[in-house]
Amino acid sequence: MSSPAPEYDRRSVLRDALVRLDEMRARLEEAERARNEPIAIVGLGCRFPGGAADPAAYWRLLRDGVDAVGEVPRDRWDADACYDPDPEAPGKTYARHGAFLPALDRFDAAFFGISPREAARMDPQQRLLLEVAWEALEDAGLANERLEGSRTGVFVGITTNDYGQLLRRERDDVDLYSLTGNLLHFAAGRLSYALGLQGPALSVDTACSSSLAAVHLACLSLRAGECAIALAGGVNAILSPEITIGNSKGRMLARDGRCKTFDASADGYVRGEGCGLVVLKRMGDALADGDRILAVVRGSALNQDGRSSGLTVPNKLAQEAVIRAALRAADVSPADVDYVEAHGTGTPLGDPIEVRALGAALGEGRAPERPLAIGSVKTNLGHLESAAGIAGLIKVVLALGHGEIPPHLHLRERNPYVAWDELPLVIPTTRTPWPSSGRPRLAGVSSFGASGTNAHVIVQEAPRAPAAPAAPDRPAHLLTLSAKTEPALAALAARFQSFLAAEPLGSFADVCHSASTGRAHFPHRLAVVAESAASAADRLAAWREGRDPAAALTGVAPASRPAIAFLFSGQGSQYPGMGRELYAHEPVFRAAIDRCAQALEGALEHPLSTVLFPAPGETTPLHDTAYAQPALFALQYALVELWRSWGIVPAAVMGHSVGEYAAACAAGVFGLEEGLGLVAERGRLMQSLPRDGAMVAVSAAEERVRGALVPGAAIAAVNGPADVVVSGRAAAVGAVVDALAAQGVRTQALRVSHAFHSDRMDPILDAFEQAAARVACARPRLKLVSNLDGRLVEDAVDAGYWRRHAREAVRFAEGMAVLEAAGAQAFVEIGPGSALLGLGRRCLGA
Numbered sequence: 001m002s003s004p005a006p007e008y009d010r011r012s013v014l015r016d017a018l019v020r021l022d023e024m025r026a027r028l029e030e031a032e033r034a035r036n037e038p039i040a041i042v043g044l045g046c047r048f049p050g051g052a053a054d055p056a057a058y059w060r061l062l063r064d065g066v067d068a069v070g071e072v073p074r075d076r077w078d079a080d081a082c083y084d085p086d087p088e089a090p091g092k093t094y095a096r097h098g099a100f101l102p103a104l105d106r107f108d109a110a111f112f113g114i115s116p117r118e119a120a121r122m123d124p125q126q127r128l129l130l131e132v133a134w135e136a137l138e139d140a141g142l143a144n145e146r147l148e149g150s151r152t153g154v155f156v157g158i159t160t161n162d163y164g165q166l167l168r169r170e171r172d173d174v175d176l177y178s179l180t181g182n183l184l185h186f187a188a189g190r191l192s193y194a195l196g197l198q199g200p201a202l203s204v205d206t207a208c209s210s211s212l213a214a215v216h217l218a219c220l221s222l223r224a225g226e227c228a229i230a231l232a233g234g235v236n237a238i239l240s241p242e243i244t245i246g247n248s249k250g251r252m253l254a255r256d257g258r259c260k261t262f263d264a265s266a267d268g269y270v271r272g273e274g275c276g277l278v279v280l281k282r283m284g285d286a287l288a289d290g291d292r293i294l295a296v297v298r299g300s301a302l303n304q305d306g307r308s309s310g311l312t313v314p315n316k317l318a319q320e321a322v323i324r325a326a327l328r329a330a331d332v333s334p335a336d337v338d339y340v341e342a343h344g345t346g347t348p349l350g351d352p353i354e355v356r357a358l359g360a361a362l363g364e365g366r367a368p369e370r371p372l373a374i375g376s377v378k379t380n381l382g383h384l385e386s387a388a389g390i391a392g393l394i395k396v397v398l399a400l401g402h403g404e405i406p407p408h409l410h411l412r413e414r415n416p417y418v419a420w421d422e423l424p425l426v427i428p429t430t431r432t433p434w435p436s437s438g439r440p441r442l443a444g445v446s447s448f449g450a451s452g453t454n455a456h457v458i459v460q461e462a463p464r465a466p467a468a469p470a471a472p473d474r475p476a477h478l479l480t481l482s483a484k485t486e487p488a489l490a491a492l493a494a495r496f497q498s499f500l501a502a503e504p505l506g507s508f509a510d511v512c513h514s515a516s517t518g519r520a521h522f523p524h525r526l527a528v529v530a531e532s533a534a535s536a537a538d539r540l541a542a543w544r545e546g547r548d549p550a551a552a553l554t555g556v557a558p559a560s561r562p563a564i565a566f567l568f569s570g571q572g573s574q575y576p577g578m579g580r581e582l583y584a585h586e587p588v589f590r591a592a593i594d595r596c597a598q599a600l601e602g603a604l605e606h607p608l609s610t611v612l613f614p615a616p617g618e619t620t621p622l623h624d625t626a627y628a629q630p631a632l633f634a635l636q637y638a639l640v641e642l643w644r645s646w647g648i649v650p651a652a653v654m655g656h657s658v659g660e661y662a663a664a665c666a667a668g669v670f671g672l673e674e675g676l677g678l679v680a681e682r683g684r685l686m687q688s689l690p691r692d693g694a695m696v697a698v699s700a701a702e703e704r705v706r707g708a709l710v711p712g713a714a715i716a717a718v719n720g721p722a723d724v725v726v727s728g729r730a731a732a733v734g735a736v737v738d739a740l741a742a743q744g745v746r747t748q749a750l751r752v753s754h755a756f757h758s759d760r761m762d763p764i765l766d767a768f769e770q771a772a773a774r775v776a777c778a779r780p781r782l783k784l785v786s787n788l789d790g791r792l793v794e795d796a797v798d799a800g801y802w803r804r805h806a807r808e809a810v811r812f813a814e815g816m817a818v819l820e821a822a823g824a825q826a827f828v829e830i831g832p833g834s835a836l837l838g839l840g841r842r843c844l845g846a
Contacts, residue, residue, distance in 0.1 A: 035223055036329065037282050038460070039218075039222055039296065040280065040283045040285075040287075040293045040294075040296055040297075040462075041294045041295045041297065041459075042141075042279050042280070042281050042293060043138075043279030044276075044278055044279070044294065044394055044397065044398075045132040045133065045134075045135040045136025045137075045139060045233075045277045046058050046274070046276040046277070047101060047131070047274055047275045047276075048276070048384075049068035049069075049101055049272055049274060049381055050066050050068025050099070050381065051068075052274075055139070055398060058394065058398065059398045059402065061380060062377070062395055062398065062399075062406035063431060065380075065409055065431075066380060067380060067409060068382070069097050069098065069257050069258060069272070069382055070098070071096055071098075072098055072100070073100055075105070076239060076241075079096050082244075087249060087251060093245045093248040094253070094255055095247075095248055095253040095257065095270070095271075096257065097256075097257025098238060098271045099270065099272030099381045100272075100273055101273055104124050104237065105124070107124075107127040108488075110484070111484055112130050112194050117177065118177045118180075120177075121167065121173075121181040122177070123161055123181055123182045124163060124239070125161075125163070125237045126186070126190055128235050128237070128275040129156060129187060129191055131275075132233075132235075132275045132276065133154075134195075136231065137279060138518060138519050138520075139279070140279040141291070141292070141518030142229070143520045144195055144196075144520040145520055145521075147229070148195070148197075149196055150198065151198055151226070152229040152230065152231065153197070153200040153201065153221050153222070154189075154191045154201040154232075155188065155200070155204060155215070155217050155221070155230060155231070155232040155233075156191065156203050156214055156231075156233065156234060157204045157209075157214040157235070157386045157387065157389065158184050158203050158234060158235055158236075159184075159205050159207055159210055159236070159385060159386035160236065160237075161182050161183075161184060162238065163181075163182060163237070163239055164178070164181075164183075167182065184203045187203045187235070188201040188202055188203045189201050191231065197231075199227030199230070200221055200227060202217060204234075205386070206451060206455075207450040208345075208385055208388050209389055209447040209448055209449035209455045210234050210385075210386040210449070211232075211233050211235075211388065211390035211393075211447070212234075212388075212389025212390065212392070212445060212456075213302055213389070214234060214390075215232045215233070215278065215280075215297070215393060215457060216300040216301070216455055217232075218230035219297055228282075228285065229279065229280070230279070230281075231277050232280055233275070233387070234384075234386045234387040234388075235275040235276075235386065236274060236275075236384050236385045236387040237273050238272075238273045243271075250312075252269065252347065253268045253270065253271070254266075254267050254269060254270055255268075257270045258270060258410050259344070259345060259346035259376065259378040259379050259410065260379070260410040261342070261344035261351060261375075261376040261378055261379050261408070261410070262344065262346075262351055262408075262411055262414060263346070263414065264413040264414065264416055266347060266348055267348060268347055268348075269345040269346050269347060269382065270382040270383065271382055271383060272378075272381045272382030272385075275387055276387055276390035276391055276394050277390070293463065293465075294462055295396070295397040295400050295401070295459050296461070296462060297458070297460075298329075298330035298331070298459065299327070299328070299330025299457075299458045300326055300455070300457040301322050301323075301325035301326040301456055302453065302454065302455050303318055303321055303322045303325065303453075303454050304318065304452050304453055304454070305453075305454065306318065306452070311451075311452070312450045312451075313349065314349070314354065316353045316356055316360075318454055319354060319357035319361075320357045320360050320361045322454040323361035323362065323446070323456045324361055326456040326458050327361075330442075330458035330460075332442060333365060334361060334364045334365060335362075335364065335365040335366040336439070337372060337442045337443065337444050337458070338372070338434065338441055338443060339373040339374070339375070339396070339399070339405055339434070339443040339444075340358055340362065340373075340375075340445070341375060341377065341393070341444070342354055342355075342374050343388075343446045344375070344376025344379075345378060345383055346410075348415075348417075354448070355374070355415070356423075358446075359372075359424065362444070363423060363425075370424075371424045371426040372424055372426070373405055374426075374427055375408035375427060377392050379408055379410050379411075389445065389447030389455060392445045392446075392447065396445055399434060399443070400443065400459070400462070403434050403436065404433055404434055405431070405433075405434050406428075407428060407429050407431055408427050408429055409429075440461050440463075441460070441461040442458060442459070442460050442461075443458075443459045443460075444456055444457065474509065474586075475531060477509050477512040477530060477531075478516070478528075479496070479512045479527065479529075480512075481493060481515060481525070482523070482526070482557075484522045484523065484524065485524060486524050489524040489525070490544060493526060493540050493543065496536075496537075497537050497540040500533040500536050500537035500540070501534065508533040511533065523556050524554075524557075525556070525557055526552050526553070527552065527553045527554075528540060528551065528552045528553075539551040562825035562826040563651040563823045563824050564648065564649075564650050564652075564825075564827070564828060565650060565652040565653065565819045565824035565828070566653045566654075566666065566827075566829075566830045567653075567654055567655075567656070567659075567827055567828070567831075567836040567837070568654070568655035568656065568660065568662045568663045568666075568830045568836075569632065569832065569833060569836055570655070570656035570657035570659045571628050571657060571658050571752075571756070573632070573832050573835055574622055574628050574631060574632055574635075574832055575622070576612075576614050576620045576622050577614070578612065578832035579639075579832070580613050582638070582642065583612075583613065588642050588645040589638045589642045592637055592641040592642070593612070595672065596608060596633075596672070596676055599676050599677070600634075603630070603677065603680045603684075604626070604627065606620075606621060606627070608630070611631055612631055624753065625683050625687040627683065629682055629683035630676060630679050630680040630683055632831065633658070633661055633662050633665075633679045634676065635832060636659065636830045636831060637666075637676070640662070640665075640666045650666065650782060650828070651782065651783060651822075651823070651824065652784070652819055652822055653782055653783070653784055653785070654784070654787075654815045656717075656787070656812055657717070657756065657787065658683075660786070660787050660805065663784060663830075664780070666782065667781055667782040667793075668778060668780060668782070669777050669779075669784065669796070670777055670778070674775045677775075678772060678802070682771075685764035685767055685771075686756070689754055689760060689761070689763060691753055691754060692760070693728060693733070693752075693755020693758060693760040694728070694733040694734070694749065695725055695726065695733070695750040696726050696733055696736075696748060697723065697725050698724045698725070698745060698746075699722050699723065699745060699746045702715065702718050702724050704745070705736075708740050708743075710732050712728045712759070713726055713732035713733050713735070714727055714758045714759065716756060716757035718811055718812060718814070719813060720812075720839055720843045721813065721843070722842075723842060727755045727756060727760075728758040729755070729760065757806070757808065757809055757810065758807075759807075765807060768802070768806060769802070769803040770799075772798075772802040772803065773798075773799035777797050779796045780793050783819075785815040786815070787805060787810045787811060787815065788801070788804055788805060788811065790811035790813070790814025790815040790817070790818055791814075791818060812839060816839075816840050816843035817843065820844055
């Protein structure tokens with residue numbers, strides 16, 4: 001018979017069980033949060049009728065109550081030949097109107113790497129999707145190169161393919177491009193292919209609810225972790241009269257070509273075309289990434305009419321059910337919804353059914369003083385069919401952002417088949433304020449498919465962004481623009497000029513940041529330095545009009561990003577106040593300088609900040625060697641950190657004399673504190689030497705100068721084919737100058753405190769080598785070019801290296817040749833001036 005388990009064993013088992021229970025509960029709660037996480041809308045793109053070629057233009061159309069419907073353009077079909085007022089006339093339609101996009105045949109195929117032959121066989125719907133997707137991603141600040149290979153999903157509502165029908169009439173021209181350009185499943189796939197996206201790609205066809213169904217599926221995919229970003233929306237193009245004729249036979253179209261939604265005279269809809277896409281992210285990701293959030297999808301739902309009174313007849317109960325399901329998914333009560341963008345086609349049967357469903361689903365608990373506002377963008381644009389839902393969703397996002405409900409058009413007398421007095425509903429027919437209150441503003445968007453698939457989305461206003469830290473108060477900003485061709489760049493500059501001149505901007509700095517980081521970079525480039533939006537607009541205008549070609553810097557970038565070499569200046573380039581503006585306006589630079597100042601506490605008598613940035617009228621010991629060398633190192637370290645924060649990382653580094661220490665630090669040879677301490681000791685020891693030397697720059701080749709040397713004088717630097725520096729005792733250097741002058745060689749005395757890189761350094765070399773021996777040096781992680789021989793440093797250097805470095809000549813010219821041979825194509829001077837760039841040009845020529 002076994003003995004009972006000890007009490008402590010039972011307690012241990014119980015504790016373990018409780019821990020596992022807590023872990024399981026936490027996992028379940030996390031799964032539930034993920035399943036219901038709100039989805040942030042971070043970007044918009046659209047191409048709608050009435051000149052609504054972007055979200056800003058779309059908002060103006062909505063705000064101003066513009067009716068975008070017109071007669072069928074002659075480039076679509078012969079409206080006169082197809083017209084007959086008799087609905088029964090074979091092959092005819094009584095409808096002469098629609099909402100159409102201009103220039104649907106225009107497409108920049110080369111921009112997307114598509115051949116003219118393939119583009120000619122592509123459905124304009126695919127072309128629209130490519131253009132609008134690009135613009136939506138730019139609106140979200142997501143440059144295309146950052147998304148390539150990412151788990152970004154594409155969900156596209158698309159239903160018809162008029163273009164394919166037109167192509168099939170000419171059988172001899174049918175080829176593979178005719179298939180890839182027109183089969184509906186290629187619409188989403190082409191977007192993923194063109195942009196290099198590797199998340200799910202779905203073409204969704206649920207008739208009129210296709211685009212809102214696509215948004216719903218995108219939200220589900222994001223919550224499931226199938227994608228991290230999603231493009232969702234829809235497209236519709238009307239290129240042939242067949243569907244219009246069929247709808248006429250079903251008496252679905254309005255005779256006057258207007259969607260008179262909710263009006264007593266509603267007699268059908270008018271067809272429209274367009275494209276809209278939203279960029280979606282999980283809310284947590286959008287907040288973590290610092291995205292601009294335009295609105296939030298709180299919840300969404302899909303269902304089906306099932307067996308209604310007819311295949312295309314709406315089902316009131318199903319519409320109520322889908323709205324209630326979306327409310328549950330969003331975890332909000334019906335009375336919290338302020339506005340619904342209705343499906344609202346303007347049909348005598350559909351309108352009353354939808355209004356009753358809205359009242360039943362959203363009237364519960366609603367106070368009489370807070371009626372539900374309803375409207376339909378179809379009164380502006382007509383029925384965009386597979387793009388209808390996304391047109392409504394973008395309208396709601398813009399209305400939330402502007403705090404205003406735009407007017408609902410064509411309402412004169414409300415539909416008599418709706419008991420309006422019994423329903424808590426109102427239809428805003430004028431611009432209606434929609435201010436924020438103590439609770440988040442909420443809206444619903446409905447989209448019901450003729451096939452019976454219903455979609456509803458609950459949208460909430462964007463959360464108030466936390467107060468951003470004060471941006472650097474820079475005196476000027478850099479606006480960068482690029483395009484694939486020179487004419488495209490000029491057109492882009494014109495658009496930016498208009499935008500900067502006309503739009504009230506919250507921050508010109510933000511515009512410059514987004515233009516630099518949120519857009520793809522193409523070969524033809526333009527840059528403008530300006531203090532404000534107005535100044536940038538003026539300079540763009542001056543450049544475009546040829547009044548001041550220098551107002552903007554332009555050029556063509558190489559096919560691949562050039563390898564960059566950093567050149568670190570040597571002593572003599574310093575000046576009081578160097579880096580003062582960067583310290584005032586750039587937090588990264590300021591933090592780096594402050595770190596250097598802290599590291600130098602106790603090593604310098606005067607604090608680094610007062611050495612670098614003396615007050616007006618104060619003197620600074622900056623030109624003393626003991627201060628000049630650590631001050632240069634600190635400045636150069638801070639500049640490297642600043643360049644890196646901007647994404648500019650060198651492929652190779654080379655310093656000139658004391659500049660090699662900062663170069664070595666940038667290459668990872670030693671850390672900041674170790675390198676700065678060694679430089680401070682170097683400067684202190686050199687400062688202790690007698691000031692009995694001289695240095696001169698000689699405009700002659702090294703061999704010629706070497707032939708004029710006398711004891712006590714040495715070559716201190718070879719900076720170019722005819723740029724040599726001589727250093728040593730003053731009398732010896734004077735003798736060299738006299739000898740060269742007799743040969744007609746030009747020389748120039750340098751203002752220095754000591755004769756560096758000569759025998760005048762010998763007394764401090766032993767002590768300096770001992771100091772260098774206390775610093776552990778690693779193998780460079782970047783290409784580092786040595787001053788001693790102009791070659792790449794392959795292994796870790798030792799104390800003897802730094803001893804020789806202080807004594808022997810700087811081989812700058814040989815180092816430039818090595819950098820060029822190593823593939824360096826662009827050179828940036830890291831220091832207070834540009835002397836090395838001038839020397840480098842003379843070394844490398846053109």
